[in-house]
Amino acid sequence: MSLFFLLALLALLPYASCSDEWERNVSGRPWALGLTLPDGCYLDDGGVLSWSSSRNLTVVVTIPNINYTDNTIYVIVSAMTLSGTVIQVAAGIEPGQNHWSTYVMYVTGIYGSRKEYHLVAYRAAPHPAPGSRLSLSIYSIVQGPHPTWFGELYYHSTGDREVFAVVADGSTSFRAGGHEVIALESYTSNEEVFAGMGSMILHGIFVDGRRVVGGWYVDDGQVFYRESLFVVGGGAPVPSFISISFPRNGEALWTYSPVSWEASNGVALYLVPLLVLAISIIILVAAKIR
Secondary structure, three states: OOHHHHHHHHOOHHHHHHHHHHHHHOOOOOEEEEEEEOOOOEEOOOOEOOHHHOOEEEEEEEOOOOOOOOOOEEEEEEEEEOOOOEEEEEEEEOOOOOOOEEEEEEEEOOOOOOOEEEEEEEEEOOOOOOOOEEEEEEEEEOOOOOOEEEEEEEEOOOOEEEEEEEEOOOOOOEOOOEEEEEEEEEOOOOHHHHOOOOEEEEEEEEEOOEEEEEOOEEEOOOOOOOOEOOOOOOOOOOOOOEEEEOOOOOOEEEEEOOOOHHHHHHHHHHHHHHHHHHHHHHHHHHHHHO
């Protein structure tokens, strides 16, 4: 066993007793706004994405400029292995924190009644500052008789990198289908928390080193006409003040936009006279018919 592999396995130990605290801190029903990548997404080299022949996912993202919250928020990267295990690597912030931390977990039994969450890293390093650029990765390494899946977070501004051995589930590639690869997931809908976030910026999604430039779709947990392998979040509605846009191929922005009641009232000022006029016309026509 190599030194790298041994260190990665040891990284599991300090967080094994944190599951109860994590479950207490993520109580509630979260919302999530993300991007799902099905097979056939367009790659920058002219090819198309094939999940079942891939085993390395990296997402480069700038996290929101949020330095306080009243409930947990994640920028979360997820993928399902060929064996049906969902692996998640996230940067997150919890109440009482002014910085973000690293979270790693895997989920088993996702299609049955015994879905279980297995926490690997909780509030771990790196601890990026709000608004930092990160690379979050999920990949498998075939080493010895038990190929292992790893999660990794790289903090660009400091060069800090942490690698976590996640699970050896017998698979070495991802499962074919739609993966909700990147999402902003939140257990709070408090608008004050998001008001100064600026934009969460997706700089690029790379599968086996090849950049995905299109073919994905937005997933808010309510896309019932698609066949995603899994859904991030608990199905709570996405707040109206959070939106997503696509400035260039392969990039995306999650942005806070305050709800403008003035605009709504302005529209109402125009609609009310029109409604009165329509009712008056109907009354006149009805009188003539009689």
